[in-house]
Amino acid sequence: MTVLSTEAIRRRLRESDVARRLVISPLLDEDEQIKRGQASVDIRLGFNFCLVTASLFGSIDEFQDTSTERKSFRDLYRREYVPFGSSIIIHPHQFVLAQTLEYIRLPTDLMAYVVGRSTWGRLGLIVATAIGIHPSFAGSLTFELRNLGETPLTLYPGQTIAQLFLHSVVDENGRPSATTPSVTQYVGTVDMIPQSISSEKTRDRLSKLIERFETRSKI
Amino acid sequence: MPQEELLAQQACSFFLARLEAEISRLRGISFPGHDIGPRRWLNFISGVLDTGRQYLDQSRPPSTAVGKAEQLLEDAETLGERAYVFLKHVTGADATQIPHEIVAPFQRWVAGLGITNTIFFRSEHLANYELWQMDARALKNYPSASQSLVTAIDDINWPILRVTVPGHAMDMLPHFAVVAHELGHAIQDRIKPDLSTYASDRQSCDSRIAQRLANNGIAFGSNERLRVTTIFDKWLNEIKADSVGHFLVGPAFFFALFGFLELAGRSYGIADTHRPSDLRRQLLLNQLTMGSPSFADVFRAKTSTAITETINSPNIPACPQGDTLFQELRTEYGATDAAICTELVPYLQTIGAAVFTATQDYLDRICPNLLYSPQQLNADLGDPLDMLCALVPPIEARANSAADPEAMGLASILNIGWATLLTRLDRIPDKGGSPGRSDARRFDQLHQLLLKAVELSEARLLWSEHK
Numbered sequence: 233m234t235v236l237s238t239e240a241i242r243r244r245l246r247e248s249d250v251a252r253r254l255v256i257s258p259l260l261d262e263d264e265q266i267k268r269g270q271a272s273v274d275i276r277l278g279f280n281f282c283l284v285t286a287s288l289f290g291s292i293d294e295f296q297d298t299s300t301e302r303k304s305f306r307d308l309y310r311r312e313y314v315p316f317g318s319s320i321i322i323h324p325h326q327f328v329l330a331q332t333l334e335y336i337r338l339p340t341d342l343m344a345y346v347v348g349r350s351t352w353g354r355l356g357l358i359v360a361t362a363i364g365i366h367p368s369f370a371g372s373l374t375f376e377l378r379n380l381g382e383t384p385l386t387l388y389p390g391q392t393i394a395q396l397f398l399h400s401v402v403d404e405n406g407r408p409s410a411t412t413p414s415v416t417q418y419v420g421t422v423d424m425i426p427q428s429i430s431s432e433k434t435r436d437r438l439s440k441l442i443e444r445f446e447t448r449s450k451i
Numbered sequence: 452m453p454q455e456e457l458l459a460q461q462a463c464s465f466f467l468a469r470l471e472a473e474i475s476r477l478r479g480i481s482f483p484g485h486d487i488g489p490r491r492w493l494n495f496i497s498g499v500l501d502t503g504r505q506y507l508d509q510s511r512p513p514s515t516a517v518g519k520a521e522q523l524l525e526d527a528e529t530l531g532e533r534a535y536v537f538l539k540h541v542t543g544a545d546a547t548q549i550p551h552e553i554v555a556p557f558q559r560w561v562a563g564l565g566i567t568n569t570i571f572f573r574s575e576h577l578a579n580y581e582l583w584q585m586d587a588r589a590l591k592n593y594p595s596a597s598q599s600l601v602t603a604i605d606d607i608n609w610p611i612l613r614v615t616v617p618g619h620a621m622d623m624l625p626h627f628a629v630v631a632h633e634l635g636h637a638i639q640d641r642i643k644p645d646l647s648t649y650a651s652d653r654q655s656c657d658s659r660i661a662q663r664l665a666n667n668g669i670a671f672g673s674n675e676r677l678r679v680t681t682i683f684d685k686w687l688n689e690i691k692a693d694s695v696g697h698f699l700v701g702p703a704f705f706f707a708l709f710g711f712l713e714l715a716g717r718s719y720g721i722a723d724t725h726r727p728s729d730l731r732r733q734l735l736l737n738q739l740t741m742g743s744p745s746f747a748d749v750f751r752a753k754t755s756t757a758i759t760e761t762i763n764s765p766n767i768p769a770c771p772q773g774d775t776l777f778q779e780l781r782t783e784y785g786a787t788d789a790a791i792c793t794e795l796v797p798y799l800q801t802i803g804a805a806v807f808t809a810t811q812d813y814l815d816r817i818c819p820n821l822l823y824s825p826q827q828l829n830a831d832l833g834d835p836l837d838m839l840c841a842l843v844p845p846i847e848a849r850a851n852s853a854a855d856p857e858a859m860g861l862a863s864i865l866n867i868g869w870a871t872l873l874t875r876l877d878r879i880p881d882k883g884g885s886p887g888r889s890d891a892r893r894f895d896q897l898h899q900l901l902l903k904a905v906e907l908s909e910a911r912l913l914w915s916e917h918k
Binding site for chain 1: 481483546551834837838841842843844846847849852855856858899900902903906907908910911913914
């Protein structure tokens with residue numbers, strides 16, 4: 233698997249072919265975010281945050297009531313918009329969803345890994361858990377922030393918080409992949425709140441298994 | 452002091468305390484775009500309450516004579532009541548009610564147009580875009596006005612302006628181009644078309660009004676002439692506001708205004724305040740087809756779609772003319788207004804182009820960079836439109852591959868959005884997952900992407916302005 237150098241990243245950002253173009257926008261300071269001789273792009277903290285609040289839901293169970301599933305996800309969070317110049321404090325052991333300032337679109341032949349900056353890590357901040365980004369992803373990335381330290385951390389939109397490592401994806405013949413994935417809930421997404429846990433197919437199968445189990449349990 | 456007065460004092464004290472608590476709560480919430488307008492308005496209301504509180508304190512016996520105390524109490528009650536009404540105006544201005552992303556770009560329009568009044572934006576659950584203004588400087592003359600009231604009044608550039616947009620269920624981003632029209636109302640007095648060449652048209656308009664009135668047994672006296680002036684001025688101001696919308700936003704204004712009226716105003720749209728909707732539409736379409744290349748030429752070349760009068764407003768009815776219109780209006784508005792409106796319609800159509808020219812001349816002088824051009828539309832409907840169809844919001848664009856990217860303006864974002872909505876919505880993938888029709892989900896996706904574009908293009912601008 234090939235990792236793109238910063239020079240290769242810059243070239244892909246300027247690619248004239250829309251389908252092959254890598255988009256990381258806006259890069260507020262390209263030279264600072266794509267440093268020569270490295271192999272990553274620094275990405276910044278955005279303006280939108282979702283704070284987990286106390287809820288009336290006993291547990292998050294996608295099979296409990298499918299009709300209210302999306303509502304219940306939304307009800308788990310309180311949204312906060314933090315503009316440039318303002319800040320948000322993440323307290324010890326607090327869990328917060330945040331977004332990248334940059335909107336990202338990967339072409340079909342690139343995938344990426346998001347890795348938190350070690351400076352933040354050493355201060356106790358875990359930045360992301362779902363770190364793999366598939367080819368053709370388009371949207372703002374969601375950070376699952378957790379302060380594992382013992383000191384509150386003040387976060388400012390615009391701070392560089394993570395790095396994006398880009399890898400080329402090849403097909404079975406070693407050529408750049410051109411496979412367009414089927415539409416998923418995370419294509420073109422600008423919202424942090426998950427829409428569903430399982431795919432429709434998995435949910436359907438599991439629902440039948442749950443029904444079978446419950447029926448047998450009653451016998 | 453009688454027992455009733457004491458009880459009234461207590462009630463007033465409680466009322467003022469409740470109002471102060473409400474202001475305190477509102478000060479704690481975030482207003483979109485770091486808008487200082489709502490905060491200045493809250494300071495003003497707080498000053499009114501402080502003055503009311505002073506009156507109430509002075510009304511307490513024994514230091515004040517009974518008659519004087521009653522007057523002071525009544526004044527305190529009046530100020531409380533006014534503060535309560537003033538508070539209503541800030542309802543819907545917080546970040547949970549109006550999309551926070553859009554306010555800062557609106558403020559750039561405000562600054563670009565040279566509007567120095569204190570202003571704020573709010574949403575209301577009505578199908579309405581509106582500019583409201585108020586001048587409350589006179590409150591400074593209240594006897595013993597509190598220092599906080601004096602300071603708050605001095606801090607506001609009066610008259611204070613408030614732009615209302617529809618509530619959440621109707622706050623579709625592409626429609627927000629209509630706000631350019633409302634800001635046009637804020638500068639309408641500065642646009643002075645030369646109508647002297649149309650003097651004979653005006654004379655013949657007045658003669659036709661007089662004839663219609665005479666046919667209905669009404670003399671064309673001074674009251675009627677005053678009414679003609681009143682309605683004419685309002686209609687003229689509407690053309691001015693439409694022209695500001697057109698020059699700031701181009702085709703997106705046309706699509707937004709009539710897309711909005713299609714949803715919420717499928718009538719002739721004629722009243723003493725507004726000209727008929729279809730005639731506004733005709734005039735704007737004429738503007739879109741003027742020049743070479745015109746906006747319409749560019750739009751057709753880039754999207755293979757012609758901008759027609761009814762492209763997104765097929766159900767706005769054509770307004771009848773002459774006797775038919777007069778008969779219909781007479782039932783609703785009476786013979787005088789019906790005669791005036793009926794005969795002003797052709798006159799306003801005649802002078803419409805001159806008003807647009809005057810607006811263009813004025814805007815060319817004060818904010819040439821704010822004017823949207825067919826050349827800009829040509830650039831916007833190239834790569835950025837293709838990128839939006841590939842789910843990349845129009846945040847920034849490069850003039851060429853070697854150039855640094857520059858932030859997209861709000862007008863560009865709105866035009867790219869409308870072009871996608873009207874000609875390429877099928878290319879926006881339907882992610883499913885939520886109830887409703889597929890086209891509604893695609894529209895929602897487009898709305899979200901455009902909001903993101905507005906948010907991040909503003910971020911780029913702010914970043915570059917603070918080197």
